[in-house]
Structures are given as C-alpha cells and as structure tokens.
Amino acid sequence: MGIELKEITKTYGQDAAPVLSTVNAEIQDGELFVIVGPSGCGKSTLLRMIAGIIPITSGTLTINDQVMNGVPPKDRNLSMVFQSYALYPFLSVTDNVAFGLKARKMAPAEITRRVQDALAMVSLTDFADRKPRELSGGQRQRVALARAIASDSKICLMDEPLSNLDAQLRVKMRSEIRELQRKLGLTLIYVTHDQTEAMTMADHVMVLNDQHVQQIDTPLDIYNHPANHFVAQFFGTPQINLFAATIAGDEASERITIDDTLHVQLNQPLAAGRYTVGIRPNQMALKPATTGGNANVLNVETLGEQTIIEVTMDSGQEVRIVQAGQVQIKINQRVTVSALGPAFVFDDQQTLIAEQGGVSDDQLVSVG
C-alpha cells in the first residue's frame, strides 16, 4: 500500500541530461512526506510526475499497488495544492471549492455538503461568497486547502504551499496543515525548499539535490546523522561547520586532528588519511583568552535567547558558534574555540563514514 517510486527518472528531450535520476522511495499511508531541496533540484518535477501532470520518462510509480505511469491525473484519485493557489479569479470561494466536484458531475446536494464541510474545516464559512481578489494571501491559501479537502481523496500533493505567505502566517499555517493532515488521515506529499518546514512537519523527509536523492529519513535522523556534506549543510541554522582534518601517521587512530588546537576523539579507529569533520555550531564553545587562544571574533549576532558568534580561526577558516543566552563579547576579541559534542566524519566522497559516539552503517541511507 502507499505510494512507491521505483527508479524514477525524468529527462526532457532525448539526449538531454536527466533532471531527476533513479529516485526510489516508499511513502506510507497517512504520513506527511516532505520532499526538500534547493531550487532546481527537481522536487517540483517529482511531485508533478506523481500527480500525472508531466509524464515519467522511466521507472515505475505505484499507488496502492497499482501502476500509475500512464493513468491521467483525474483518475489517480489525488488532490493538489499549488504555490500560486491556482484559484479561479472569476469564481466565488464556494464555486472554486466546488469546481472539481461539478466537473465530475456529482449530485448538487453532495457538492453543497462537501463544500460546506471543507470551508468549515478551514474556517472560511463567512467568506463563501467572496471572490479570490477580496481575500488575503492566507485566506486564498485556505481556499486551496478547502478544495483539496472537498475532493475527499486520501492523497494530497502540495507544491510549496506556504512560500507566498509572510513569516508569521507561514508558522501558523504549518501547524494548521499538519493538524488537518492528521485529522483527515491524509497521505500528504509536501514539497518545500525550507528545511524548517521539513524539520517541523514531516514524518519522513526526502532530501533532493543535483537530480539525486541524498537521504530519506525522519527529520531527527537527518539532523543527527546527515548522509553527506550537502545534507549536513542543508539542515540546521546556522549552517554546520566543515573542517579539513587528518589522521596522521600510518596507523588507524581514534584521534582526528583539525588543527594544532582542535581535536575530535572518535569511539572507533579510522584509517590514516584526510577527512572532513562536521561540527554543528551549537556543539562548539568559546571562551575569552587573555593569552594564547586560537581565534578572533569576526561578528556577533544577538537573537535574545541565543547568540551567534562568527570567529576566524588562526588557520584562516571561519567558524560559526551558537551559545545560549545573550553573550557579551567584543569584535576582534581573542578567544579559545573548542569542540564539545557530536561530530561527523566524511570521506573524500563527502559521504558520512563515522560519528563521534559511533555509527552503524544500517542507520544510513545514502545515495552517492
């Protein structure tokens, strides 16, 4: 059951480079599945292929164990919410919500019932007779949601539904969508470029970049065990610090050196060689140094409940550090920077191979 993507590839034109290649995923019934990635990574293309708006070049899409590749959108029994909302400007809110139902020639009484239910669910009953231009952005968004609800299909696709809203409304709608999805038991596939939306809403996240799936996992597992450089950098604000590091000598060692003053102790030995070590800003600490020290303060951003400090290491590398509370520190102050907790070790293919605290391979899903 659920939705299954097997080796899905999309190419425009015969000899063109693929815009998506060999995407594999399984989406369970009733889960909120987020597809996240930077613009141009093919996430909307993937969603449109699932909807049937654009054809799949190769690979198989199955919904509830039925192959859907050649099935037209209207027979896939799903609903879709667009970034631009795709509301019909000449129709009232009611008629917009009823559009698909009327097109399917449903009984008028049933249409009225469904439209009223859907509008009540997104609290738009009082706006039923308005035209889209008489609504605010958030209300238009809700009309689009109501249209999806009224279709009564159990699968809903959303293409960046919140990106036209202001920041506060986005936070509010985020939880509203999550709540609706739970209440209606929808299988929701949600495309976004915003890692915060992915982290806060998803049951499972698919990270896409460069036409390839980077990782599919729960939000926390993605944060705690990023499969590669890209995923590590994409999730978490401020961005993770990546250091060039070495294990010196000829023998495997548990001690990995970033520079003379910064080391990470691993739980299992790694062969000698060059690696990249990733440490999240909140896993680094600094204290003012009267003598010595290994870095200078470059910039300080005080956010109230936390402070983001940028420093320049003596090696020239810039490092971001997050400290709780309101840290009083001057620019150009000499400081000592140290690494605290978990660190990620990536090989020269940018793939995660070890973590401080150890990691077993089966926790990772990575596609080169």
Place this chain on the structure above:
Amino acid sequence: MINSFPSVKRRRQTNQAPGPKEEVRANVKNFELQKNDKYYAWLFLGPSFLVLGIFVFYPMLRTLYLSLFLTDSFGRPTVFVGLQNYLNLLTSKVYMASIQATGVYVIGVTAFTIICGLLLAAVANQKIRGIEFFRTIFTATMGVSVSVSAIFWLFMFNPSIGVLNQIALFLHLPTVNWLTNPHWAMVSVITTSVWMHLGFTFLIFFGALQSVPKTLYDAADVSGASSRYQFFHITLPMISPTFFFVAVITMISSFKSFGLIDLMTAGGPTNATNLLVYRIYKDAFVDGNYAVASTESIVLAIIIAIITFIQFKLLAKRVNY
C-alpha cells in the same frame, strides 16, 4: 471596491491634518499651482481643441444643422423643414433595408471574426511542432490594406476565372455568381471582411490565451475536468475581457466598412450590400443630396452610440473579476 472608498477618504483626511500654519502655506501654494496649471492646460490642450474643433466638432454640428433643412446641389441649406428629413428616412423602405443589411453585415462579421479568431488562437496555442510558422501566417492579414485584399478577393470571387468557382466545377458543384447575386454578395463581403479582421483578432486572442496561468489547467486536470470542460469553464471566463474588447472593436470597425463595399459591390446588387456608411457617401457625393446624407449620418451616430452604451453596460457586468 465600494467598501474601500470610505477608508481611502479617511486616510486622505488624516494625511491632510497638519498644523494651522502649514495648512495656510499649503493653500497658498495650491493657488499658485492652479494659476500655472490653467495656463499650461490651455497651452497643451489648445492644439487638440483646434484640430478637433475644425475636423470633428464643427462638421458634427454642421451635419446636425443640415439635417434640419433641404439643401441645393452645392450643399447649401435652402428651406427649414424641422424633423421632416428624419420622418422621411424612418418611413423609407429602402433605408430600413439598408439598416437591416448593415445589421446582418455587422453581426455576421463580428460573430465569424470572433469564432474564427478564437479557433485559430486555440490551435496556435497548442504545442505542435512548427506552430510558430502558422502563428506568423495567421497574423499576416494585418499587413494587407483594404484595397489590396478587396482586389484579390474580387479575383477569387470572379464567376469564370475565380478560384472558388474553379473548385466548385472541379467538385461538380453548381457555380455561384458571388458578387451579382444579392444573397451571395452579402456572404462575399462578410467573408472578405472577416478575413481582413482575422489577423488582429487572432493576435489579441492568442495573447489572452497565453496569459492564462498554466497552473489553472494543472489544477483542473488533477480535479477531474475534461479539456472541453476546461475550455468552457476556465479559458472562456479568463479571456472574457478580451472577448468583449474584440467584439466592440470589430463591431465599430465593421460599421465603418466603406472601402471594401466600394471596391467589391458598390452597394449592389439592388442595394443588397448598401450599408449605412456607404449609403451616406452615395447620397451626399454621388447624388448630391446633402440634407438626406446629413440626416443619415446623425441616425447612424445615434445607432452606434446606443450599441456602444449597451456594450459598456454588458462590459461592466460580465467582465469584472
């Protein structure tokens, strides 16, 4: 829209709430500006008033004046007859036939221009290989003058050598006297006129179709609407402003058809294509009957005003979204 007016006013009032001193200064400044404005207004509007006055307002009033008199062969008023010219005109069977012919012509041209233009635009809007070539071809009639198109349609309609009758012969169909049979003459001039209007209409409709957001169709696809349903319930409502624009423009333009009629049928046969505008020309400048022509001009102006009024009423109702 209406709801927002009070708030706009209020905002303007609060904006204009400076201290008493500032208010006085602002008023003085306003007054100076107004004096200057008046001077510049006349300077800029003057040439337009002059040109419009000589070529539009004066002829209009003169026409109205002449329509109340009898005139001699030089167009000079002789006897004041009041509304007698109008009474004569409105009881004239020939004139009523002319109005009817004009009605048939205008409605025929407008309807077929819109249908054909929309059809071509819908075709050109498809993603078909090589469609760009046809988009250019479809707009080509915009570049052809009235006289040129009238002349080559005359060739096509020619009863013996014309391509239309040649095709009819080839298909063993009866041939038609396109321009000398009263019924077919109307068909012929409507065809030519539609063909001439088509390029512009196509271009406008094509632009309108292209500006309909693609996601509206995507959304309709997903929600289960067939492409027929989408055409009638998305495309047509979305382009309704264009629809009315084209209708108004084509109607006005076909009311004014003169060169086409003059070159193709000269109002004949037996007045079958003697449209109102052509009739005015003939009465005034061929028959020298200036009073009658003036009266006809005024009646035509009133007819067009009424139609335009109705169209704008419809426009305000239907097109607003």
